[in-house]
Amino acid sequence: xxxxxxxxxxxxxxxxxxxxxxxxxxxxxxxxxxxxxxxxxxxxxxxxxxxxxxxxxxxxxxxxxxxxxxxxxxxxxxxxxxxxxxxxxxxxxxxxxxxxxxxxxxxxxxxxxxxxxxxxxxxxxxxxxxxxxxxxxxxxxxxxxxxxxxxxxxxxxxxxxxxxxxxxxxxxxxxxxxxxxxxxxxxxxxxxxxxxxxxxxxxxxxxxxxxxxxx
Amino acid sequence: xxxxxxxxxxxxxxxxxxxxxxxxxxxxxxxxxxxxxxxxxxxxxxxxxxxxxxxxxxxxxxxxxxxxxxxxxxxxxxxxxxxxxxxxxxxxxxxxxxxxxxxxxxxxxxxxxxxxxxxxxxxxxxxxxxxxxxxxxxxxxxxxxxxxxxxxxxxxxxxxxxxxxxxxxxxxxxxxxxxxxxxxxxxxxxxxxxxxxxxxxxxxxxxxxxxxxxx
Numbered sequence: 001x002x003x004x005x006x007x008x009x010x011x012x013x014x015x016x017x018x019x020x021x022x023x024x025x026x027x028x029x030x031x032x033x034x035x036x037x038x039x040x041x042x043x044x045x046x047x048x049x050x051x052x053x054x055x056x057x058x059x060x061x062x063x064x065x066x067x068x069x070x071x072x073x074x075x076x077x078x079x080x081x082x083x084x085x086x087x088x089x090x091x092x093x094x095x096x097x098x099x100x101x102x103x104x105x106x107x108x109x110x111x112x113x114x115x116x117x118x119x120x121x122x123x124x125x126x127x128x129x130x131x132x133x134x135x136x137x138x139x140x141x142x143x144x145x146x147x148x149x150x151x152x153x154x155x156x157x158x159x160x161x162x163x164x165x166x167x168x169x170x171x172x173x174x175x176x177x178x179x180x181x182x183x184x185x186x187x188x189x190x191x192x193x194x195x196x197x198x199x200x201x202x203x204x205x206x207x208x209x210x211x212x213x214x215x
Numbered sequence: 216x217x218x219x220x221x222x223x224x225x226x227x228x229x230x231x232x233x234x235x236x237x238x239x240x241x242x243x244x245x246x247x248x249x250x251x252x253x254x255x256x257x258x259x260x261x262x263x264x265x266x267x268x269x270x271x272x273x274x275x276x277x278x279x280x281x282x283x284x285x286x287x288x289x290x291x292x293x294x295x296x297x298x299x300x301x302x303x304x305x306x307x308x309x310x311x312x313x314x315x316x317x318x319x320x321x322x323x324x325x326x327x328x329x330x331x332x333x334x335x336x337x338x339x340x341x342x343x344x345x346x347x348x349x350x351x352x353x354x355x356x357x358x359x360x361x362x363x364x365x366x367x368x369x370x371x372x373x374x375x376x377x378x379x380x381x382x383x384x385x386x387x388x389x390x391x392x393x394x395x396x397x398x399x400x401x402x403x404x405x406x407x408x409x410x411x412x413x414x415x416x417x418x419x420x421x422x423x424x425x426x427x428x429x430x
Contacts, residue, residue, distance in 0.1 A: 045351065048349045048350050049350050052350050077417060079410075079417040107404075113407050114411050116410065119407055119410050120406055121402070121405065121407040122407060124406065125403025127399065127403075128399040128400035129400070131267045131399075135267050135388065135392045136260065136385075137389060142372060142376070146369065146371065146375075147372060147401060147404055150365035151404040151408045152408055153362075155408035155411075156361065157357060159409070161355070161358050165352070170351075177346075179406075182343075183401075183402050183405070184339060184342065185347075185358075186398075186401060187340075188319075188336040189362055189363055190366045190370060192319075192330055192336040192340065193328060193366045194297060194336075194374070195331065196327075196329050196330050197370045197371065197374050198293070198297045198374060199329060199330070201374055202294040
């Protein structure tokens with residue numbers, strides 16, 4: 001297909017397509033003549049991946065390029081792809097307190113979680129604890145242990161999705177896509193569960209979705 | 216205390232303190248003379264809340280002002296504060312597909328979740344499903360049901376934290392702080408659990424944190 005059709009199918013403008021090609025995120029098309037280049041389905045798929053990383057994941061183009069290089073490097077084990085993708089997603093910049101770091105390490109010991117020392121989740125979670133403490137909420141033991149049990153379920157599901165994706169390339173893509181999209185999915189479901197539970201606890205009389213009158 | 220001390224204790228510059236006061240996020244201090252204003256601990260607490268909303272939550276100042284007004288309105292039930300805070304946190308703008316919306320509504324029925332029709336989590340979760348589908352992953356039944364079970368745990372913990380915060384004002388603050396900080400905490404813990412599990416599944420030999428040599 002020509003660049004105009006690729007643009008239409010992927011929803012990415014021709015200018016952005018050229019930009020992603022120059023930056024190494026998208027393989028070049030096949031030159032078929034003076035001023036004409038052919039693209040195929042793999043370019044459509046790749047553009048969707050790029051948009052998911054940049055739009056939903058909030059990755060900078062350079063970080064998306066690094067993640068995509070990891071996908072394309074077939075010698076790289078899936079465990080490494082996880083590490084690279086996790087580190088590319090925007091994260092807390094400030095250094096957490098020792099108290100918060102120690103609290104996260106305690107949870108990790110309790111759950112039997114073993115990671116590399118620079119797993120970005122450690123700083124992210126510890127920073128969140130610091131912010132909770134700054135706003136006067138430091139008794140978070142119950143919250144933390146429930147959250148930890150919850151993310152064990154989530155991580156199992158994440159890894160199952162990766163394992164069921166097919167060959168190594170598809171697995172690597174699922175790792176990458178899943179980090180940002182899984183965050184968004186979790187955030188969405190959490191808001192739904194929160195509201196539902198808050199209605200149940202704080203006032204009655206909300207009608208479940210399936211018993212609502214057709215509107 | 217003077218504005219200089221308030222600035223030091225809260226880590227917020229005097230210019231920002233004045234800005235937040237003008238925008239209605241921070242109550243004015245008490246004028247104690249020509250060119251001198253007194254602030255107290257409540258100003259320190261409020262500034263920390265403002266920074267948590269804006270820095271960690273990513274809220275625009277106008278949205279933070281709306282959320283803070285909900286906290287300060289003592290006639291507002293906690294369930295409503297949830298709704299306002301959930302809607303203030305930045306979210307997906309594009310409209311999700313009917314397929315994805317229906318998938319989320321099915322999950323809601325299965326879990327017995329009842330919300331108002333415009334709960335922002337519905338669009339957020341449905342958009343994430345659309346993005347997964349765009350990148351070729353549409354068989355998400357197992358993932359969704361695990362995530363749903365996980366967020367039930369999370370939402371229970373969220374509501375418990377709110378309930379244990381003390382009086383109504385503290386509860387309202389915890390609602391607001393908890394939405395953004397809980398997202399960050401979940402993201403962090405998820406990355407830790409992912410890496411730990413991925414090591415366990417894809418290669419052995421990572422030493423748990425508590426059996427590492429002191430560095």
